[in-house]
Amino acid sequence: MQVRAVSARLLQLQSLFGEDSGVDVAAMLIREPQLAGADMKVIARRLLEMRLASGMQGDMLQMIQAQPGLLLHGPSAEDVGHQEDTDEERRRAWEFGLPSDSQQDWSRRLSDLRAYRDCHGDAHVGFRERDVPELIRWAAKQRSDWRSSAMRSDRKEALEALGFEFDEAKAEWMRWYAELATSTDDTMLGSGLSRDLYLYNWCSVQRIAKRSGALAQDRIVLLDAIAFDWTGADALS
Numbered sequence: 527m528q529v530r531a532v533s534a535r536l537l538q539l540q541s542l543f544g545e546d547s548g549v550d551v552a553a554m555l556i557r558e559p560q561l562a563g564a565d566m567k568v569i570a571r572r573l574l575e576m577r578l579a580s581g582m583q584g585d586m587l588q589m590i591q592a593q594p595g596l597l598l599h600g601p602s603a604e605d606v607g608h609q610e611d612t613d614e615e616r617r618r619a620w621e622f623g624l625p626s627d628s629q630q631d632w633s634r635r636l637s638d639l640r641a642y643r644d645c646h647g648d649a650h651v652g653f654r655e656r657d658v659p660e661l662i663r664w665a666a667k668q669r670s671d672w673r674s675s676a677m678r679s680d681r682k683e684a685l686e687a688l689g690f691e692f693d694e695a696k697a698e699w700m701r702w703y704a705e706l707a708t709s710t711d712d713t714m715l716g717s718g719l720s721r722d723l724y725l726y727n728w729c730s731v732q733r734i735a736k737r738s739g740a741l742a743q744d745r746i747v748l749l750d751a752i753a754f755d756w757t758g759a760d761a762l763s
Contacts, residue, residue, distance in 0.1 A: 535562050542570055549587055558594035569597045576620070586617075593623035618676075622667040623660075632681065635664045639688055647708070649690045650701040669694055699745065702728045707752050733758065 532555070539551040539561070555561050561569070576586055576596070590596055619627040638661050643649040651657055651665045668685060671677040672692040691697035705725055732749060733756055735741035749756075 532562055538566055539569075542566070542573065543587070547587060549591060554591060554594040558598070560598055561594060564598055572597045586620075589617075589620045593620065595623060596620055596625065619667065622670070623663045624667060627667075635661065636684055636688075639665070639685075639690065643688055646704075648700065648704050649685075649688045650697045650704070651690075652694075653698045653701040665690075668692070703745075703748060706754075729754075729758070 536551055536555065539554070540549075543549040543551065573590075576590070615627045619625070625631065638658070639649055639651060642651055642657075642661065646654070652662045668677065668681070668690070669692050672682065685692075691700060702725065706729065709722070709725065732741060732745070732754070736746060736756060
């Protein structure tokens with residue numbers, strides 16, 4: 527987009543929010559480049575919807591600045607007809623950059639997670655370089671809801687059925703373990719240089735953690751099950 531067009535869009539956004547709002551529209555445009563070419567009527571309508579649903583103007587503006595993509599993606603037409611989530615539930619979804627937390631939207635994301643599991647062999651979304659940002663944010667909200675005991679039992683059961691791990695640290699560890707277990711690089715289990723430096727360093731950390739007594743017994747058992755070589759060379763030691 528040409529400089530003149532970008533300048534015009536910045537002025538439009540500033541006018542929409544108000545000059546005294548304190549919103550940094552330039553930073554928003556950097557975070558979400560699609561705002562530059564989106565229909566201003568759509569953006570204005572979405573902003574109005576969020577203002578009506580939120581009783582906390584300042585908090586709502588902070589969420590939009592952090593997640594400007596919220597102005598581009600509102601609830602689908604199907605969701606609007608029978609939206610079940612409350613204003614508070616919607617505000618909580620916005621905190622994670624999600625348009626809504628309606629059952630329709632949640633079910634679609636669950637289908638995305640199922641496809642992710644079928645592709646990668648596990649549901650540990652959020653810890654691979656090319657994971658889809660929208661699915662990462664959704665997974666983060668599920669973990670947050672679980673920690674705060676705000677998760678509905680039916681949703682928890684559906685996620686557990688896919689092997690979703692609610693604990694972030696465990697999910698990240700299991701993501702690397704799964705990659706190690708399926709790796710065809712023999713140096714991962716023993717000494718020598720590996721083609722995958724990240725996984726090789728992860729293996730080094732496991733050896734160091736075991737020697738220092740910091741590695742949990744259940745993780746030692748899992749690594750023993752795939753014949754992990756605890757005496758291998760450590761790039762980090």
